[in-house]
Every structure is written in structure tokens, then in C-alpha cells.
Amino acid sequence: MKNTLFQGLKELIHICQMELKIIFHDEGVFIFCILVPLGYPLFYSYIYTTELMREVPVTVIDDSKTALSRDFIRKLDASQWIRVVGYSNNVPDAREQIKEQRTYGFFEIPSDFSDRIVEGEQVNVGLYSDMSAMLYYKGMFIGATDVSLEMNKKIKIARIGKATNEEEQIIASPVKNREVPLSNPQQGFASFLIPAILVLVMQQTLLLGIGMAGGTAAETGEYRDLVATSKRNRGTLHILCGRAFAYFSIYAVQAAYMVCIVPKLFGLTQLSQGADLILFMIPYILSCVFFSLALSILMRNREMSILVFVFTSIPLLFISGISWPGSAVPPFWKGVSWLFPSTFGINGFVRMNTMGATISQVAVEWRALWLQAVAYFVLAYMSCRTIIYREGRNDKTELREPFM
């Protein structure tokens, strides 16, 4: 009994070594499993390193030309979201500036701006935004709302006339309001997107790397080696565990690099505890490895995995509830998203890393990942059996290998 266990372990280590040799000797697999996970996060983080869309360039149509309207414009320009680059005479003029992509919007202050305010009437200021990117609109809207609220308060106080400071405040705003950001307070783009991308890159590179190794084996008939091994020990289990362990050990290092070092390099939020992260990453890597091993059976040639898997990164990012709110994902797609380890991996990691959740608060995702790991293990086992059966039959009928 002890002897067979020892024998099995030895076999497992042997297969693991063989797989590691493939990873480090096959240039293609090496690129996907080693280089891309190392380099890609750095490049990506660099693109978003400025974090914020500040100072949207706009023009102003000032039909009022009064002290009050100029005050409004000055305040707009002072806002961190808006930069007033010039004046326009009329709407077509301002639109022309947008067409030439010198500005991304404009404000229109009506001619009776001051008069109406002095007479105690309401006045509309027009905000026109180019909609080719949502952040232009968002910047202009937040900036203008801040300015209008600030000016409104002053106008109200002026209208009340004689009153104590306290009374003025009460009438201007009887209820105070205050925002407390719970996470990512500067609303940074990198802080929001990079953690999700890091997690997704792990799954996608594993799919590509293992897919490529599988495709190559199918093409060159290397799977027959597996048959040989399985014949010796009747160990599909050994083969599967040995291969999985090779990838797991590499990705354990990659994961440490991605979740600890990359965010630190770019000064991104890192709120999660070390032990919690390790606990969470184990099932994630396992489920990704078995998921990739199970799918790699479909790869019939070396390059196929690139054609099949690369484009899925973009739908997977959207379906995970990061770019598009999870509550707005239709039920059908929600169901589909549960098939992929990345959905739970991204959700869990973002909440731990960026929102400071503990492992118990991401228990749903954590359990789902374990469930996936087990399910994909079974699937990978079955696909491994299929390969051995397929190749074994080929051996018998066509090749008549000597060890039969």
C-alpha cells in the first residue's frame, strides 16, 4: 500500500517535470504562461496610470456678459473637471470647435442670466457635451453641478437679506449632505479596471498556454506518450494531477506577482490581507487550470487556441459585472457567466483588494470557485480519459507500437 502510494507520487512528479519541460522549452507556451503574465499587466497599468479625466476642454457662449456670468465661468474653469479654453459667439461656432475636436462640449449662458437672478427667477444654463466618450459628459456634469450649487447658495443668502449667519445657512440648505466614498475615493480608472484585468489575464493566459500545449500534442502525436504512461501505471489521475501541478506551481508565483507586486508598482489600492488572498487564489488558480485542461482537448492544432480564446477576454470582462453593473446583467448571461472562473475570481478579488472585504464576505465566490475546481477536475479527467482511449485505439489499429 505504502509502496504504491510512493510509486504514484514518483510518477506524478515525473509527469510534472515533463510538463514543466514543455512549458519552458516550447517557445509559444513559454510566452503565454510566463512572459505575457509578467509584461502585460505592466503595460496595461501604464496606459491608465493617469487615473482621471480631468479638465475637459470646453468653450462658453456668454450672452449675458455680466459680472455674475463671468463669475460663473471663472468657477467652471477653476473646477478640476473643466477647462474653459475660450469663448464662442454662438452655437454653430461652438459646435464647429467640437467638430474639429478642439473641445468636447460647451456651456450656453442666456442673455437674461443676471437679470433673472436679480429678479428672483429661475435661469437655465445649457450644457452640451460630445457623447463619443462618457467621461467628457461626466466631467462636465459634475463640474457644472458643483459650481451651480455653490452659486445657488450664495444667491439664496443674498436674497434673504438681513439675517444672522445661522439663519442664512438654515434657509439656504436646511439639510446638509455629505458624501463618504467607501472605496476608490478618487474615482481612478486604473484602480477600478486593473485589478479585474490582472485576474482575467491569469485565466486567459492559462487557456492559451495549455490550449497551445494540447494542440501541439494533438498535432504531433505526443499524446501517445501519455498513453504509454497510463499503460504503465493505469494512472489517468497521475497524468492529470501531474500536469495540473506544473501549471499550478507556475501560476502560484504569477499570482503573487500580479496581486502583490503590480498594484504596488503603480500605487493602486491594496486592502486585502495576505492570508485571505492566498486562501482565495488557491481555488481560483485550480479552477482555471482544470478549466483550461478540460478545454484543451478541443484544440486540434498548435495555433488554434489563439484563434479561439483571445477575443473572449472582452465579453468576459463585461459579463463579470465590472464594466457593466452585475445587477443589470440579464439572467441568461448571468447564468452563462457562472461557467467561467474569471467571473467569481474578478468579483471576489476586486472586493477584497479594492473594497477591503474579508474572505468570509466573499464566501459565495470562494465556494463557487471550489465547486468549479471540482467540476472542471472531473471534466478534465474525462477529457484526459478520452484522449488516452482515442490514442490507445489508434495505437492498436494503426501503429502497433512495440509496448502493446
Added chain:
Amino acid sequence: MCSRPIYFYCIIGAPLFCLIFFTSLMNQGLPHDLPIGVVDLDNSSNSRTIIRTLNAMDLLKVEAVYHSQSEARDAVQRNKIYGFLSIPRGFSASLQAFRRPTLTYYTSYALLVPGSLTYGAMRKAAELVSGAAVRSQLFAKGATENQAMAFIQPIVIETHATFNPSLNYSVYLCNTLIPGVMMLLISLMTVYSIGSEVKFNTSRYWLEKGNHSILLSLGAKELPYTLAFFIIGFFCDFYLYGILKFPCNGGFLPMLFLTLCMVLVAQALGIIFFSLIPTLRMALSLSCLWGVVSFSICGFTFPEIAMNGPVQALSYLFPLRHYYLIYGSQTLDGNSMIYSWTSYVFLFIFILLPFIFMIRLKRELIHSFYIP
């Protein structure tokens, strides 16, 4: 081309999947009923009015009422709600005694879209509560509705989100995401189609068929792909602008012209990549890198003007950036094509570049062997 399932998958399956996927995923346009929480420590008719105000907003749905901030914060971290509004103990009493109570809203920008949407909605709700309190005082003093509103909000910002007034995220994202995915697939397919000739050692035979003219051989090989992808592109345009009625203010024909340019540019990119690195796997990897980075660097989510200088310069090398600029100007804003001439020039340069590489490509096709 039709003989193997992988071609079917890349030319028809994947693009159509993405078309259906993105448009149905974001069919809400602007997300609505985002779940938020309320921490009600006041338990008064006033606080219940606030909850009703929040619930009445399209954007929000009050998922639960909590009894403490820590409970609500836990719910945020468990992803049950995106944020919450906290009503302090003794809110009503303070309001009536003019002690200016504070409404606090907690937002989470770990998820940027729901974060900023809930922020906007909760802030608006808080302003409404404040406004309602002033209004009731003013009514008591005999003010009219108009006078009251003019007092509460002397300056109103009237927003005009040009050509996308409902802030439809589907309109904003799908128009660049879908062509982006298509360009990625087209350049992959182009590299694969040329590289397979080398891989299966048929490249010399292929050149012979084309009278030893690389132009003829390549043209004859790629034309069916151009046609196939253009038909798919046409269908995508028809679906987006014809059936879903996304804004297409520049007319359908210029849009089709842009689609044709998109197909040709992506093919050109594939040819350039394979000429530069005549190894099938490496050229495919390069196409992937280009295609995937395009989505970030083209600036349709995070504007290019906010990026670092070197990244801005680099973005010109990614055709999706020029496509996105043309789409924004020509199709969304309905400007004439002349306004996007610089972007078109860049696209044409990309389309013409392969001709420079032709001779190199021919040499490689004759002499190179498949490197796994």
C-alpha cells in the same frame, strides 16, 4: 476556407456572437434599479419619505433598510448593494428645530459605473429633501410654486447629451466594441490564412498558382475574406443602425464605407505582422496583443487626452483609434467626412503599407519553413 470549423467560428460565429452578446447585455441602455441600501436611524415619516423618494428614482432600488452603518457596509462588501444613504438619529427633530441635520451617502467607486450613477442619484435625492424642506417653509409664507423653485434653485444646469440624450451605454460602447472584436478576428484570420501555407509547406505551390506574382496570389487569397468579413460587417451595421436604431446621423453609406475601411485595415495589419515576423505563432501573438490593447488605447472608455504623452503617441499606431474618432464624428455627430480626414489618411496609410512589405513577404514565403 469553408472546409474547417475554425474558419466558420472566426468569420461568422465569433462576430455574430459578440453582436448579440453586447447588445443584449446592455439592452437597458442606462442601467436602472441599481440596488442601494438605507440606514434609517430616525424611523420617522420623514425618513420614510426619503426612502420613497429614492425608490421613485428610475436609477435606484432600495434593496434593504439597515439598522447600522457597519451592517450596510458589510452588504456593500458582499456585493448586495452598491452604496447606501444614512439618515441620522433624530433627523426629523433636528429638521423641525432648524438644527441642519446631515444626510450622508456612502458610495463605492470600486465599480465605476454603478458607483458614479448611485452617487449622482443619491446626491439628487438629498438635494430634493433639502429643497422640499425649504419649499414647505416658503409655501407657509405664501410663495407660489415658481417663486419657491426659483428660490431653491436659482441656476439650473440643463444638460444636452448630444445625440445620445438618454446616456445609452449600449450606443456608447457597442459601436466601438463590436468593430474592435471584428478587427482582432480579421487580422488573426489573415495571419492564419497566410501562415497555414507556410505551415503545410504549400506556399511555393500557392505562389505558382498566382503566376509567381505575390500581388496576385495574396489578392486572390484575401479577397474571399474581405468579402466574407464585409458581409458580416454590413450585417452588424444593419443590425445596430437599422434594427436597434442606434444614432447614425452621417448616413448609412458613409458608415458602410467606414466598415469596408475597417475590414481592409485589419487585413493589412495581418499582412504587415506576418511580413515582419514570418512565424505563424509569433505573428498571431502580435495580432492578439495589438487587437486587445486597441480597446484600451483607442480612448473610447478612458479618453486619450487624459493619457500620458508616450501612450498618446503610441495610440496612433492602433487603427481602432482612428476608427473610433471617425465613428464619433461622422456617424454619431453626423459631421461630413471632411472633418475626419486626418483619421482617414491614417487608415489609408495602414491599408497601403503592406505593398511596401510585399517583396519581403514573397521572399519569406519562398524560403521560410514552419517554425512551431
